[in-house]
Amino acid sequence: MFPIMPGEANSLSGGLGDLRPNHFHAGIDIRTAQREGLEVYAAADGYVSRIAVFTGGYGNVIFIKHPNGLTTVYGHLKTLNDTLAQFLRAGQYKKQSFEIDLRPEPNQFPVKKGEIIALSGNTGGSGGPHLHFEIRDDKNNLLNPLLFGFQEIEDELPPFFEQIALQPLTPSSRVNGQAGRLPLTPIRRPNGDWVLTQPISASGLLGLEVLAHDRTSGSPFKNGLTCIEIQLDNREVFAYNMNNFPNEETRLINLHMNYGVEQLTGQRFHRCYIADGNTLDLYRYNQTRGKLPLFDGQSHEVTITLYDCSQHTTTLRFTVNPEAENSPIAKLTPSKLPTALFSSVEENTLIIRARNLPTATAPTAQVYLSGATLDAPVQYIRANEAYYVVDLQKHLPDSVQIGRTVLPLNFKKRILPGQSAAYKDSSITVTFPSESLYDTLHLAVSHGGNRVSINQGTIPLNDFFEVNFLPTEPLENSGKTQVYLVSGNRKSYVGGFWKENRFIFKARQFGTFQLLTDLKPPVVKILRKDYTAIVATVKDDLSGLDTIRALVNGEWILMQYDYKRALIWSDKLDPTKPFEGTLVLEVKDRAGNLTTVTAQLPPAPRPVAVDSAAVSDKEN
Missing domain, CATH: 2.70.50 (Coagulation Factor XIII; Chain A, domain 1)
Structure with missing residues (x-):
């Protein structure tokens, strides 16, 4: 049966195989009228085989195994039903962790078709309230749920x-x-x-x-x-x-x-x-x-x-x-501005673009190779810019010169997929395990100061590569300095570690990497603290949050976390037990900066004592 609002017309915000960053979308996203808290039903008889909580991705998710070998998946849930929620919470307290991945015993939690297993939500990497629903076969292949005859979804529109x-x-x-x-x-x-x-x-x-x-x-x-x-x-x-x-x-x-x-x-x-x-x-x-x-x-x-x-x-x-054969090369309109050179790589072709050339006839480009020079004639003119082409399967240029302007290219070596390989000079070593690459890489490396550039971020990687380099600029605090992938004003944490005076890191994306120092601890603001609940916002401006830990009188407390709202809130193991005593909230970022907030919790209201004798006199 349809897992949410069965029997009612519905529509989708995502389908199987939608193109997403680094993955095909694994199921269908069922709309929930922009609301959370709708009842989610088991699509068929079976048992709960997996319950997990992820900060991103699925968020709160349930997997149900069915007798026919299929598994259904229900993601971005707000809450689970009481039985499953109690099991999940007990597991989180035992591990003392918000994120968790539990595998109940087969038939520990049997479910019937149409049984309410959860309420829909917006947890994890969800961009808005909806139910993510998958169907998998016994080999973990993802199947299209729309091929299972759900009448709730109508499609009268062509692509x-x-x-x-x-x-x-x-x-x-x-x-x-x-x-x-x-x-x-x-x-x-x-x-x-x-x-x-x-x-x-x-x-x-x-x-x-x-x-x-x-x-x-x-x-x-x-x-x-x-x-x-x-x-x-x-x-x-x-x-x-x-x-x-x-x-x-x-x-x-x-x-x-x-x-x-x-x-x-x-x-x-x-x-x-x-x-x-x-x-x-x-x-x-x-x-x-x-x-x-x-x-x-x-x-x-x-x-x-x-x-x-x-x-x-x-x-x-x-x-x-x-294409017309032997078309003449167009003339340029000469420019008095400084010549600018640009490069891009498409497939195995290096394309050089020259702007603001001073002559009507585009000059030949001088392509500098290791110990040799290649003359590259202009190939065509577009928008008053001259274009030159180099076959990277034949040549790996160090730089190119057009007129008096030189463009460094920094190609060093060809790295083949399926083989372990490395490039090394006195200041940097770049190592590729055999599973790193999909295709032949024309490795380009430049290094100066505390910055390393390795190819462009437009080349996909299958797995991680490693960089070991020697920084040459002074650092304010090396213990809180790590590598970030930088592009414009964006800085994405990568990490890494020091080994003597060299820094080592792994990355799964090409681009420009820079050592940056993070000395600012996370910002924590308590919004509520009483005997029933603890609520706070937690933010970090550079390296990002690493751990969140809450203690009441030394006892670990589960804090639910929604990174989209930068919000944490308490989830008691025993809902009847009030919070009393000293609250300690510790939030650490990935650079090791720690913020600790300590507060006294107000006492819970006590039941009013009843004088039984006075009550008896009043009744008489």
Whole structure:
């Protein structure tokens, strides 16, 4: 049965396989009228196999194992029913931990279909009140709940396009005369047809990407797609089908979608070809693995068909014309401003962009390699900027010079996936275990002062790599100094530790890392303290909170925590026992700064003594 408001029409704010940061969405998000506290029902007979509490992610979550081998999951719960809540609370007190993952014995907590197991909420990483609901098989594959015949969800709406993109996949490939990725916006005509209004020309090997969504009836939220099919000249070259997927492979989403574009813009494009390292079993594809081979100088028709779970379809057809051969390089409008150089890496292609060149004819770029120099002629002009292309599979440049302007590139070494490897110089060692990479990495490293830059944050990683470097700038307090991933004004805690005069840290994302010192302890503000409850706000401005510990007369007290509201509140093991005596609240951040707040709790009101003799006289 439907796990919330069964028998009533409902809609979704998320579907199976929606593209999320570092994971495919594992189930459906059922709307709860923007409210918490709705009754959540067991979808079928079974027993509770797991109860957990996470600060982020699922929040409060219940897993139910069913006799047919399936497991249903209910996430972001506000509270559990009395029996399960008592078991959970006892486990938290025994471990003295808010976060916990409990596995009851089989049939310790049997449930019947339709039994109330919890109330819906907004705990964990939820962005608003809803019920997250999953169905898993006995191999932990995630199944699409909408294929189980729930009548509460109606879908009369077809999928829709937002954008598509064409990505040149080799240094010699071009689309509309350029080596970089070309986004395009389909337009929906009044008759319902989708078209591209911009002409397209291309040559070489291209990858097609799709940014598209679905909606269920009655919902404004964008959901994912069930299927995408790509045809080239009426022959299928690629198909993606999301009706189930293995939970342990969810991080491979970073190869399914264009991870670099997601990091830069937040847009999550489906790659409609198989990227190197992608082993997901969600596809059908031809001998080119879905890539479009446009080498013959002919026009080709591309057809994209989107499907939702109800088999509604949306189709876009467009023609790709051949690129003009031997087109002359356009002239520049000379500039008196200082020349500026920029670089980007797309697939295995290094693209150099030169702005404000002083001459009408773009000069040849000097690409400096280890012990050699490569002349790179301009490839094309766009918006009065000159573009140059270098094949990173052949060359790893140290820097590039155009005119008098030099751009450091800092490429050091190729690192292959599936092999342990390292780069080392006198001040830094970067180590990659065999499971770190999905694809060949053109390692770029720069280090100065207390800052280290390793490639760009647009390259996905499967697992952690390690950095061991020698800082050269003085530190205010090395004991409270750790590494942060920095981008603009954003600083994300990474951590690490000192070993003699060197600092060592592990990361699962590329970018710029900097040693920063956190001397400010967390800020704690008590909002309520009496015999019934303790409530406070807890905040930290840099390294982030590490531990929260509350004691009343030396006895550990469970504090529930909602990071979205920076709020903690007490949850008694024995609700009838009043809080009395001394409260000690300790909050520590990840740099080791500790804030301790001590307060006396007011005594609980005492029952008024009754004089039985006086009562007897009054009655007489």
